Amino acid sequence: MSDHISGPRALSDPIADITDVYAFPSPEDPGRLVLVLNTLPMAKPTDLFSAGLLYRFRLRPLAPEASEGPGWGFAPGAEEVVLDCVFDRPEHVTDPTTGRPGHAQTGSCISPLGERVSFRVNDENGGAGSGMRVFAGVRWDPFIMDARAALATIATRKLAFTESGSIFLDGKNVLSIVVEIDTGALPGWTLVGVVAETLTRGEFNVRIERVGRPEVKNMMLAPKDFDQVNRDLEIRDLYNMEDVFRPGESYAGAFRARLDANLAFWDGLDGKQDWPVAEGDSHPLTDLVLADYLVVDVTKPYVEQGSFLEIELAARRGEPHETSGGRTLNDDVMDTIFTLLVNAGRGPTIRDGVDAATRPGTVTFPYLATPNPNPPEPPEHH
Incomplete structure (x- = not known):
């Protein structure tokens, strides 16, 4: 679900x-x-x-946060690079091969240097200019996790993962925006914080969603039963509102x-407490x-596997990091997350039984795999 x-x-x-x-x-x-925002x-x-949305990437320089003991902190600087992408209303077109009616769409993104880079949606070459390259279109959804087993784990209070998991609705598609920028547009920056947002388009922009890491909202914020303070509160829309x-x-x-409540639940799934809580159950x-x-x-440089959370975990240990961090398309990040939540990395890897996408991402622009022409039908309640 990510x-x-x-x-x-x-x-x-x-x-x-x-x-x-x-x-x-x-x-x-x-x-x-490379920055990727997947939606729909x-x-x-x-x-x-x-055409009524603003699709936004926000980047800020990060500096290690001073702390007396082990900490995760990176303090965001005040400087910010914002990359905004917008789309025109679809145009009616006729397919020159089949003669069937259809639609085409044009979009544009503002580069860090202020240039507007235009492109046609679903054009594999995208658009380029001013130290930036952009693609937007339908692609194969790269996210991998056995979502049913994860939800069963929460429902039964027991780890429900198996050796052979399955990707929920394998072969589904997403609408993807891929923006590639020269790092020279981030002068003097080494560590960078990246978040993506969707907002209403116009004079007054209202944030609809914001996303950084995967599964924060669905696996860590959504469950209500363990929270004795706000047990009846659907909290995720409030979370999206926050900058x-x-x-x-x-x-x-x-x-x-x-x-605090949900993370304690995940920690206890192996029968022991690997994350000792601080005063006030923090x-x-x-x-x-x-x-x-x-x-x-x-x-x-680019590393295909193992970079997700590597910088944060190294900081916690007080050691220099070794990778670029961030998140790549083919990294099995859910095993990293579940292992961190359940045993703090002190025990065996907590696998969800899904190790790779059926159609993995590539190492050439626009990186995401081509879409499924016959994607699975979603459940009716979706």
């Missing part, structure tokens, strides 16, 4: 629902950073982007109570989760 269908508003307006966010050095050019769960091959780089205080206590992972942006070292 961030698929992550709250009432995402369910009611799936066109604005961000399913996943990725950030990694380009495998083709180490001097470039279970997209049809003919689906197009909304991750400038969090407010109004709902901070509610977010912390929910995370869970050590809560601060990491609330700093909900991908952490990327733009000076290090």
Whole structure:
């Protein structure tokens, strides 16, 4: 699920629902950073982007946060690079091969240097200019997890993963935006925090969704039964409203109570406590989760597997990190997340039984695999 269908508003307006966010050095050019925003769960091959939305990447430089003991903290700087992408209303066209009527769409993104780069939706070559390359269109959904087993784990209070898991609705599509920028547009930056957002388009922009790391909302914030403070509160839409780089205080206590309770549940699934809680039952992972942006070292090269959370975990140990961090398309991040939640990395890997996508991402632009022309039909309640 990653961030698929992550709250009432995402369910009611799936066109604005961000399913996943990725950030990694380009495998083709180490001097470039690749940013991916996937939206619209279970997209049809003919689906197009909304002309009423603003699709946004936000990047800020990060510096290690001073702390007396082990910590996760990276303090975001005040400087920010914003990459906004918008789309025109679809045009009626006729397929020159089949003669059938259809639709085409044009989009554009503003580069870090302020240039507007235009492109045609579903054009494999995308658009380029001013140190930036952009693709937008329907692609194979790269997210991998045995979602049914994860939900069964929460429902039964027992680990429900098996050796051979299955990807929920394998072969589903998403609408994807891929932006590749020269790292020279981030002068002097080494560690970068990355978050993606969908907002209403116009003079007044209202944030609909924001996503950094996977499964924060669905696996860590959604379950209510363990939270004795706000047990009846659907909290995910409130979470989307918060600016991750400038969090407010109004709902901070509610977010912390929910995370402290749910993270303790995950920790106890192996029958022991691997994350000792602090005074007031504060869970050590809560601060990491609330700093909900991908952490990327733009000076290090692309690594296919094992970079997700590597920078944060190294910081916790007080050691230098070794990889670019961030999140790549083919990294099996859910095994990393479940292992961190359940045994703090001190025990065996907690596998969900799914190790790779049926159609993995590639190492050439636009990186995501071509879409499924006959995607599975979603359940009726979706």
